[in-house]
Amino acid sequence: MSDPGAGADDAGFRFVMDADEAPAGLDAVGVDPADILSLADGAYLGLHLLPVTMADADHFDSRDHVREDGKRLRCASFYVDRLDATAFAGVMESGAVAALDGGHVARMTCICDRLTPALRRVVDPDPQPEPARDVQLVRLLRRLATPGWAQADEVAKGFPDPMKQGAAYGGYMALSDLVRLIWVHEWAHILLGHVDIVSAMGQAGRLDEHSPRRADGAAIEGMPWPHILQAFELQADQFAVSFATQQILRGYDPAGAMAGPETNLIHRLCMLAAACAVFAVDAELKQGPRDPNTATHPSAALRYMCMLQQIDGICVETDPGLGYAQFAAFNLIGDLARLCEDFHGLLEVTPMIAKTPKYKAMLQVADYLFNVGGRMDAVRRPYVYLPRR
Structure with a gap:
C-alpha cells in the first residue's frame, strides 16, 4: 500500500507498523512519530489484532476512493501511545490519518x-x-x-x-x-467528510473522540x-x-x-x-x-x-x-x-x-x-x- 506522504498517484490506505514508516507532517495533528506502537511489542495481542486490522485496511485500499474534484484518498493508520484521546481521525497536507491509542x-x-x-x-x-x-x-x-x-x-x-x-x-x-x-468508525469520519468539515471550523484538523x-x-x-x-x-x-x-x-x-x-x-x-x-x-x-x-x-x-x-x-x-x-x-x-x-x-x-x-x-x-x-x-x-x- 501507498505512502500518504507521497504523490497523488500513490493514493490509498496504509497501516503504519512503526515510527520508521510514519508519514510526514504528523506534528500538524499533534502526533510524535516516536509514539507509534508496533504490534510486535505485544506478540500475543498482535496475533489477534493484525488479521482484522490489516485485512480491513487492505479492503479499503483496494476500493480506490476519490472525491468529486478528482482528489484521491491517502490515509495512514497506526496504533499510538500517549494519545490524548481514545482515537482520532485527522487531515494534514500530506493526507489523512487515523489513530487508536494503545492504552485504549x-x-x-x-x-x-x-x-x-x-x-x-x-x-x-x-x-x-x-x-x-x-x-x-x-x-x-x-x-x-x-x-x-x-x-x-x-x-x-x-x-x-x-x-x-x-x-x-x-x-x-x-x-x-x-x-x-x-477503526472503521474513524475511517468513516474521513470518508464521509466529517474531518474536513471539523478542520474547516478551525479545530486543528482532528476529529477527536470526546475532546x-x-x-x-x-x-x-x-x-x-x-x-x-x-x-x-x-x-x-x-x-x-x-x-x-x-x-x-x-x-x-x-x-x-x-x-x-x-x-x-x-x-x-x-x-x-x-x-x-x-x-x-x-x-x-x-x-x-x-x-x-x-x-x-x-x-x-x-x-x-x-x-x-x-x-x-x-x-x-x-x-x-x-x-x-x-x-x-x-x-x-x-x-x-x-x-x-x-x-x-x-x-x-x-x-x-x-x-x-x-x-x-x-x-x-x-x-x-x-x-x-x-x-x-x-x-x-x-x-x-x-x-x-
Missing part, C-alpha cells in the same frame, strides 16, 4: 476478556451459571483500572490460538469486532453544532456496523474462522452486538454526564439501538431467519447488565417482543439526528470520498 486497546482487551461468561451463555446457556457482578469489569469500564500493553498481552495469551479452528466463543471474538468497529473542544463550533444552516456532531457519530456508527455485519456474512471474519469450520451466524452476530454494546457504553462513560443540547456524542442507548437496527436490517435482508439474532441479543444484554450495571440502560432499547416507551422515544431522537445528518449532505459532498472499485 489494552483496556478493551481486558474488558472483552471479562465478558466471556456472558458470551459463552449465548452458545450454550443451560450449563453455564448466570453471571454475577464483576468488580474488575466495572473498574475497567469506568477507567478506574488502566492496564498497560504488557498486561493486555498476558490476557491475550489466554485467548485461543488464532492459527487454529474449533475455539469456543469468548472475549477474543468481541475484541476482534470491537477493534474493527473502532471538549469539539463542542466549539458555529451553527450551520440553523442546526446547532453539537447536534451536527452527534449526527456525524451516528453516520460513522452506521458505516462501521454495516461493514462489520457484511464482512461477517461474507465470511471475511478472522475471529469467526477461529470458531469454525462451521459458524452459527446467530451466535456470531451476538458477539458483534456485544462489541457494539461495549463501544457505546464505553463512549458514554468517557463523555460523562451529558446535556443532549451540548453533548458531542449521542447516548449509549441511542447509539446501541441504531447499531442493533443496522445489524438486524442487513441480516433480515440476507436471510429472514437471522432476525432471531436481535432476540438472542436481549438475553446477552441481560447477562452483560448482571456483570456491570452500566449496560442496564441498553435493555430497554433491545427489542424482545414489543418496543418499550423508551425505545419509541429514542426512535424520535434518532430520526431527528439522521435528519440533521441528511441536511448536512450538501455541505459534506465536496469532501466525501467514494469508491471507484
Whole structure:
C-alpha cells in the first residue's frame, strides 16, 4: 500500500507498523512519530489484532476512493501511545490519518476478556451459571483500572490460538469486532467528510473522540453544532456496523474462522452486538454526564439501538431467519447488565417482543439526528470520498 506522504498517484490506505514508516507532517495533528506502537511489542495481542486490522485496511485500499474534484484518498493508520484521546481521525497536507491509542486497546482487551461468561451463555446457556457482578469489569469500564500493553498481552495469551479452528466463543471474538468497529468508525469520519468539515471550523484538523473542544463550533444552516456532531457519530456508527455485519456474512471474519469450520451466524452476530454494546457504553462513560443540547456524542442507548437496527436490517435482508439474532441479543444484554450495571440502560432499547416507551422515544431522537445528518449532505459532498472499485 501507498505512502500518504507521497504523490497523488500513490493514493490509498496504509497501516503504519512503526515510527520508521510514519508519514510526514504528523506534528500538524499533534502526533510524535516516536509514539507509534508496533504490534510486535505485544506478540500475543498482535496475533489477534493484525488479521482484522490489516485485512480491513487492505479492503479499503483496494476500493480506490476519490472525491468529486478528482482528489484521491491517502490515509495512514497506526496504533499510538500517549494519545490524548481514545482515537482520532485527522487531515494534514500530506493526507489523512487515523489513530487508536494503545492504552485504549489494552483496556478493551481486558474488558472483552471479562465478558466471556456472558458470551459463552449465548452458545450454550443451560450449563453455564448466570453471571454475577464483576468488580474488575466495572473498574475497567469506568477507567478506574488502566492496564498497560504488557498486561493486555498476558490476557491475550489466554485467548485461543488464532492459527487454529474449533475455539469456543469468548472475549477474543468481541475484541476482534470491537477493534474493527473502532477503526472503521474513524475511517468513516474521513470518508464521509466529517474531518474536513471539523478542520474547516478551525479545530486543528482532528476529529477527536470526546475532546471538549469539539463542542466549539458555529451553527450551520440553523442546526446547532453539537447536534451536527452527534449526527456525524451516528453516520460513522452506521458505516462501521454495516461493514462489520457484511464482512461477517461474507465470511471475511478472522475471529469467526477461529470458531469454525462451521459458524452459527446467530451466535456470531451476538458477539458483534456485544462489541457494539461495549463501544457505546464505553463512549458514554468517557463523555460523562451529558446535556443532549451540548453533548458531542449521542447516548449509549441511542447509539446501541441504531447499531442493533443496522445489524438486524442487513441480516433480515440476507436471510429472514437471522432476525432471531436481535432476540438472542436481549438475553446477552441481560447477562452483560448482571456483570456491570452500566449496560442496564441498553435493555430497554433491545427489542424482545414489543418496543418499550423508551425505545419509541429514542426512535424520535434518532430520526431527528439522521435528519440533521441528511441536511448536512450538501455541505459534506465536496469532501466525501467514494469508491471507484
